[in-house]
Amino acid sequence: MKSTPYLLSLPALLLFSAIVVVPLVMTVLLSFHDWGQYKGIEPVFVLKNWREVFTDSYYLEMFGRTFRIAVMVTVLAALFGAPEAYILNRMRSPWRGIFLLVILGPLLISVVARTLGWALLFGGNSGLVNKALISLGLISGPLPFMFTETGMVVALAHVLMPYMVLAVWAALQRLDPQVENAAVALGAGQFTVLRRIVLPQAMPGILSGAVIVFALAASAFATPAIIGGRRLKVASTLAYDEFLNTLNWPLGAAIAVLLLVALVLIAAGTNRLVERRYAQVFG
Amino acid sequence: MAFLELENLNKDFGAHRAVDGLTLAVDKGEFVSLLGPSGCGKTTTLQMIAGFVEPTGGAIRLDGRDLLMVKPARRGLGIVFQSYALFPHMTVAENVAFGLEMQGVARAECDKRVAETLQLVGLGAFADRHPRQLSGGQQQRVALARALVIRPRILLLDEPLSNLDAKLREEMQIELRQIQRTVGTTTILVTHDQAEAMALSDRIVVMNKGRVEQIAAPHEAYERPATPFVANFLGKTNLVNGANVRPERITFAASGLAGTVRTRIFQGNHWLYQVETSHGLVTVIRQNSGEAMPAEGASVHLAWSASP
Amino acid sequence: MSRNGPLALCYHALFVVFMLAPIVVVCCVAFTPEGFLSFPTDRWSLRWFRAIARYPEFVSAFWRSLWLGALSSAISVAFSVPAALAIARYRFPGRQSLTALFMSPLMIPHVVLGIAFLRFFTQIGLGGTFAGLVLSHIVIVLPFALRLTLASAVGLDRAIEHAAVSLGASDWTVLKRITLPLVMPGLVSGWALAFINSFDEVTMTVFIAAPGTETLPVRMFLYIQDNIDPLVTSVSAAVIAITVLALAALDRAYGLERLLVGRGADGR
Numbered sequence: 115m116k117s118t119p120y121l122l123s124l125p126a127l128l129l130f131s132a133i134v135v136v137p138l139v140m141t142v143l144l145s146f147h148d149w150g151q152y153k154g155i156e157p158v159f160v161l162k163n164w165r166e167v168f169t170d171s172y173y174l175e176m177f178g179r180t181f182r183i184a185v186m187v188t189v190l191a192a193l194f195g196a197p198e199a200y201i202l203n204r205m206r207s208p209w210r211g212i213f214l215l216v217i218l219g220p221l222l223i224s225v226v227a228r229t230l231g232w233a234l235l236f237g238g239n240s241g242l243v244n245k246a247l248i249s250l251g252l253i254s255g256p257l258p259f260m261f262t263e264t265g266m267v268v269a270l271a272h273v274l275m276p277y278m279v280l281a282v283w284a285a286l287q288r289l290d291p292q293v294e295n296a297a298v299a300l301g302a303g304q305f306t307v308l309r310r311i312v313l314p315q316a317m318p319g320i321l322s323g324a325v326i327v328f329a330l331a332a333s334a335f336a337t338p339a340i341i342g343g344r345r346l347k348v349a350s351t352l353a354y355d356e357f358l359n360t361l362n363w364p365l366g367a368a369i370a371v372l373l374l375v376a377l378v379l380i381a382a383g384t385n386r387l388v389e390r391r392y393a394q395v396f397g
Numbered sequence: 398m399a400f401l402e403l404e405n406l407n408k409d410f411g412a413h414r415a416v417d418g419l420t421l422a423v424d425k426g427e428f429v430s431l432l433g434p435s436g437c438g439k440t441t442t443l444q445m446i447a448g449f450v451e452p453t454g455g456a457i458r459l460d461g462r463d464l465l466m467v468k469p470a471r472r473g474l475g476i477v478f479q480s481y482a483l484f485p486h487m488t489v490a491e492n493v494a495f496g497l498e499m500q501g502v503a504r505a506e507c508d509k510r511v512a513e514t515l516q517l518v519g520l521g522a523f524a525d526r527h528p529r530q531l532s533g534g535q536q537q538r539v540a541l542a543r544a545l546v547i548r549p550r551i552l553l554l555d556e557p558l559s560n561l562d563a564k565l566r567e568e569m570q571i572e573l574r575q576i577q578r579t580v581g582t583t584t585i586l587v588t589h590d591q592a593e594a595m596a597l598s599d600r601i602v603v604m605n606k607g608r609v610e611q612i613a614a615p616h617e618a619y620e621r622p623a624t625p626f627v628a629n630f631l632g633k634t635n636l637v638n639g640a641n642v643r644p645e646r647i648t649f650a651a652s653g654l655a656g657t658v659r660t661r662i663f664q665g666n667h668w669l670y671q672v673e674t675s676h677g678l679v680t681v682i683r684q685n686s687g688e689a690m691p692a693e694g695a696s697v698h699l700a701w702s703a704s705p
Numbered sequence: 706m707s708r709n710g711p712l713a714l715c716y717h718a719l720f721v722v723f724m725l726a727p728i729v730v731v732c733c734v735a736f737t738p739e740g741f742l743s744f745p746t747d748r749w750s751l752r753w754f755r756a757i758a759r760y761p762e763f764v765s766a767f768w769r770s771l772w773l774g775a776l777s778s779a780i781s782v783a784f785s786v787p788a789a790l791a792i793a794r795y796r797f798p799g800r801q802s803l804t805a806l807f808m809s810p811l812m813i814p815h816v817v818l819g820i821a822f823l824r825f826f827t828q829i830g831l832g833g834t835f836a837g838l839v840l841s842h843i844v845i846v847l848p849f850a851l852r853l854t855l856a857s858a859v860g861l862d863r864a865i866e867h868a869a870v871s872l873g874a875s876d877w878t879v880l881k882r883i884t885l886p887l888v889m890p891g892l893v894s895g896w897a898l899a900f901i902n903s904f905d906e907v908t909m910t911v912f913i914a915a916p917g918t919e920t921l922p923v924r925m926f927l928y929i930q931d932n933i934d935p936l937v938t939s940v941s942a943a944v945i946a947i948t949v950l951a952l953a954a955l956d957r958a959y960g961l962e963r964l965l966v967g968r969g970a971d972g973r
Contacts, residue, residue: 358912
């Protein structure tokens, strides 16, 4: 009886040890290897790549842009996604269920298709919104979208918004609706109820959603690649470049590992903060 | 030799002794209740008889044979679980037939016995429903039917009525007793409800913190509690001058222990009093006979005869 | 509960438009009769859907994605069932860490996984192969399969299995007649969610797929890098249509809200 759980988990455990742990370890090791255009990858242990990533201002700029975009996407998602989750929560069924699916459904639709939609709407002169606005005489040239940070932020906010709505909605589900009524009975106005009762209780949901959105935005690949193209690079597309174009695998590995470590630290730190602040309230 | 013998049964969970030296002999056809507060070891004992928990020490013998040697699937016991544990993906009839299927009973015989048993518990018309379409009381009866149809040597009931509301529970208690009398199966009931235990059982095993406090017929245990725990657990009691006095034995008399009525509660067929005396707060229960009763704040005298 | 006022509903409407606009646009542009990107105003044409046939690499990529999704989902479900039973039923040391390990692919950026697998597969000779794709997809969809299978396993009252045993069922019979039928909804929905995630995956796959083993999202992505024309919109529209149909079927069978939100469990 005692060994049963271990035997049951063994297949998945072996699979994961072989296919997850080993490749990740190999990648970390790879980041310490040397590379040259003619000699290829040299399996030695040097700090060359790490020194380059930390000291060259180009990489500083790239990571800075990556996290800047991620922060803006997170703020947008929280600002617009949280109220929507609240509104959804107050709907009657069947509307509530229907709109939940409408908003969460896009998560299951290819990210390439979704980003393509943005390129179609705002892409240069042939972008549909641009065409319409120009023909109406409202603007003289196309709104800058493609190959801009703004465009990337908007498209990423669209792609990742459902995660925020989902996180906040789940937090709101755990609230006792009578608590709001109790506040109203004691004389609180609608705005006060929102600010003093609902928002503090929804905060853990907003924060956990923020962590997810931030991590996914910082490591996003397809959307920045399509919107930003070759001109505007972020950490993921940079790593892609090194790997598939320049073929400097060790350097690409260093970029990827740095991204992973940064995200893990940020996520762990935020979670600890949330736990400490909210532990006494939610147990 | 008794039908079911539990001899010096022990169960340890790490450092915690859940069942301590339990010895009990149950006769064929008897209805025995294991009664006690939560954590007293009654459910653990039941699970040891059923075979889902292994005793740390002691023996269990059924009809002379060592039961611990037998795997749970082979023990031939009928069990009604607290959550009923009906198979949600099968109909009522399929649920009840399952045990017979496992025994390899022929289809025709199986259908006959299932129909009979469903009639016995009053669910003849519900054979093709699924558990989720039934009320709590109906589900409980399906669980009972499923356990009875296999003609078990012993019927084990793990707090089967605790999920029902008060009125339904009372009705089910009466039905349960009638069914058990009809079928004649040796039955062990686990409950924390002392009224239920006293209503249904031939004998009660009062347990506390893993140990047996008293094994006796309900009336015997109530009138002559072996320990203060039993006295307090079965019904209400007062400790006056070191002696146990049941509230219903106390009358309002002309002379006796002086006191003032602190609380008076009307409960339909009786009055419940709390009287402040020099010996502390005394609980008094008087039958509602229609005559005038002392009001709150009144001065009274309490009298009683020593219990035999 | 109080209703939403007109202000809230207005906001909600704008929000929904924002969420659906890009998807709707893609589907509409796919029907354009013109040879360039434009919104079909007077005529709707299927020319760009027919054009897909002239690009065999899209068609073969589609079948490859389908096959890859079905296979990797099935295998990950097979691995997750015993693990889910172990985690749901037993309190054993290492249970938390084990669960975290199995869920970890959700937290590792797909970019990093793509790079890690590229390196790993190249070293062991699976670089650019279909087998490599399957292995990597199994890893990233297993958390989804596991989460749903686990929810089913946890929801299963152990007493039901005890009841079957007490009625004389052998361990094998309990598994076959009681446990598996009752966790089946979790299995099926786990498979479906895993499939959808595999079918759409592009970030990791773009690193490890070689020209002969591309999946549909990768093919679409690479095509877009060179130019954006109505062809890729018709392919996208077809993918969206298939996804919506699959979701509708899944909703009928299991319930989409349960799938996406997990009965109000955690926030993911």
